Amino acid sequence: MIVVVGAGPAGIAAALRAQECGARVTVIDDNPNPGGQIWRADDANTWVTRFRSSGIPLLSGSRVVWADAKAHSLLVEADGVASTIHFDKLILATGARELFLPFPGSTLPGVFGAGGLQVLAKSGLPVAGKRVVIGGTGPLLLAVAAYLRQHGAQVKLIAEQANIQSLAGLAPELLRHPKKVLQGASLQWALAGVPYRTGCWIESAQGHGRLQSVTVRGGRDIWTEDCDYAAIGYGLVPNDELRRSMGENPADVYVAETGEVDLSFVEGEIAGLTAAGYPERALLLHPKRDKARGFAAALDTTFALRDELRHLAKPGTFVCRCEDVTFERLQGYTNFQAAKLHTRCGMGPCQGRVCGPAAQFLFGWEPGSVRPPIFPARIGSLVPDKPA
Amino acid sequence: MSTIRVNGREVTVTPGSTVAAALLQAGEGTFRRSVSGEPRAPLCGMGICFECCVTIDGQPHSRSCQILVREGMEIET
Numbered sequence: 001m002i003v004v005v006g007a008g009p010a011g012i013a014a015a016l017r018a019q020e021c022g023a024r025v026t027v028i029d030d031n032p033n034p035g036g037q038i039w040r041a042d043d044a045n046t047w048v049t050r051f052r053s054s055g056i057p058l059l060s061g062s063r064v065v066w067a068d069a070k071a072h073s074l075l076v077e078a079d080g081v082a083s084t085i086h087f088d089k090l091i092l093a094t095g096a097r098e099l100f101l102p103f104p105g106s107t108l109p110g111v112f113g114a115g116g117l118q119v120l121a122k123s124g125l126p127v128a129g130k131r132v133v134i135g136g137t138g139p140l141l142l143a144v145a146a147y148l149r150q151h152g153a154q155v156k157l158i159a160e161q162a163n164i165q166s167l168a169g170l171a172p173e174l175l176r177h178p179k180k181v182l183q184g185a186s187l188q189w190a191l192a193g194v195p196y197r198t199g200c201w202i203e204s205a206q207g208h209g210r211l212q213s214v215t216v217r218g219g220r221d222i223w224t225e226d227c228d229y230a231a232i233g234y235g236l237v238p239n240d241e242l243r244r245s246m247g248e249n250p251a252d253v254y255v256a257e258t259g260e261v262d263l264s265f266v267e268g269e270i271a272g273l274t275a276a277g278y279p280e281r282a283l284l285l286h287p288k289r290d291k292a293r294g295f296a297a298a299l300d301t302t303f304a305l306r307d308e309l310r311h312l313a314k315p316g317t318f319v320c321r322c323e324d325v326t327f328e329r330l331q332g333y334t335n336f337q338a339a340k341l342h343t344r345c346g347m348g349p350c351q352g353r354v355c356g357p358a359a360q361f362l363f364g365w366e367p368g369s370v371r372p373p374i375f376p377a378r379i380g381s382l383v384p385d386k387p388a
Numbered sequence: 389m390s391t392i393r394v395n396g397r398e399v400t401v402t403p404g405s406t407v408a409a410a411l412l413q414a415g416e417g418t419f420r421r422s423v424s425g426e427p428r429a430p431l432c433g434m435g436i437c438f439e440c441c442v443t444i445d446g447q448p449h450s451r452s453c454q455i456l457v458r459e460g461m462e463i464e465t
Contacts, residue, residue, distance in 0.1 A: 030435055032406065032456045037434050061454065080447065097436045109417045109429030119433035120453065124405025125412050209427050210417045239436070321431075322438060324423040349438040349449070354431075376438075376449065 001026060002275050003074065003087035005064055005242060008036020010256035011093035012051045013268030014275070018091075019056055021276035026057045028076055028085070034058060036095050037115055038261050041122035047265075064242055065377040069250035075373075075381065082381030089275040092243050093256040093268055096236040099357050101305075102319045102327065103312035104204040106232075110211025114233030118144045121151060128152030133214050133225050135159035135202040136233040137303045144231055146190040156225050158191075159200040159216055161234070161309060166302050167198060173298035176291070202232055203312060234305060237357045244370040260299060263292035310362055319362070320355040322348020327362075336365040349376050392461040407452035407463060408433070408440045419452065419465050 007029035066075035200218030315328035346352035
């Protein structure tokens with residue numbers, strides 16, 4: 001049995017390819033529906049449709065809380081019920097989450113991630129008539145802006161922290177991907193009239209109990225935008241907690257690298273074919289993967305984060321949102337573990353998923369070790385029922 | 389349309405919505421209070437930040453962005 005964790009592009013690709021090779025496949029996914037984040041609530045998406053009609057068993061709303069690499073088993077929790085799932089081969093297609101950088105007011109209700117607001121809108125949040133400021137970095141900002149605008153939001157500004165020179169550097173790479181040029185052109189059309197400022201970022205958010213305005217800096221300019229929602233994301237961070245919890249090179253585990261969607265998809269295909277025992281078929285996809293890797297690397301360079309973003313947080317700005325640990329309390333520690341033990345930073349329910357990458361950017365701390373459970377889990381899931 | 393109860397009042401929401409989207413649509417801006425008492429609401433929308441946690445049908449610490457509304461659900465922020 002091949003078990004795939006994650007039903008986004010990589011997981012769907014892996015499952016379909018493995019099934020194609022005749023393997024038995026099961027997919028486990030935390031989200032209520034397949035498609036991951038990028039294809040969430042996208043009923044027209046061919047791959048999601050193909051996956052839904054493939055007959056491959058899908059356990060939605062299910063989290064892997066513990067993986068036993070040696071025993072080849074996963075402890076999975078869904079709806080308060082835990083079950084153990086055994087695998088012969090395991091494919092990790094857990095995707096990515098957004099990088100959130102702290103700034104004054106970043107915890108205000110109404111400040112969302114960039115992808116975060118889009119996902120909520122796709123999940124039923126009406127945005128018609130809402131004034132939205134979008135900030136952070138990456139092509140995602142444009143996709144989010146276009147989506148929100150199509151659904152009636154007033155997108156007041158897209159603040160891209162990368163400089164125009166960096167963005168211009170992407171042009172040669174784009175020419176190698178004509179489909180992306182077309183996507184870019186259609187986005188530009190969808191965003192006609194929306195201010196897109198480069199070298200620009202959100203310095204702070206203001207409001208009484210909820211977001212009412214943001215302060216934006218760009219070059220020598222600094223100004224305030226009244227808004228209802230802010231959608232701010234500084235790129236992607238892989239959800240690699242499950243992989244890291246399984247130790248070095250666990251046997252029979254295949255990891256689909258994540259990031260840009262085309263790369264995620266071909267990585268999933270390669271993982272699926274390899275796990276199903278057809279590495280020679282996977283090899284045929286290496287050129288496609290290399291091309292996707294090239295584009296992903298170009299994106300990383302283009303949208304590298306500027307140093308000014310390290311200095312947005314003020315002493316009282318929360319870096320750890322779960323435990324309300326401020327920027328000033330985290331000064332002076334040389335690694336995440338020490339900060340965690342002294343301040344509780346990273347000890348909350350997100351288990352460092354939000355504050356960890358932020359702290360790595362702010363202070364240079366490498367992520368600490370991962371110990372299960374890798375998601376908050378019920379005691380009843382972890383401890384067998386006592387005999388009566 | 390589905391009918392749910394939010395902090396004791398009845399709210400009509402679009403079926404297939406997540407609880408988080410439904411709460412925001414119903415005008416609930418504050419989902420939880422942080423350790424130091426700050427109002428908090430969804431951030432990531434995808435189940436990793438835990439800012440959207442509310443009590444659903446008596447079960448606390450439920451990530452509302454990952455749960456679809458069901459007819460008759462009881463939600464407390």
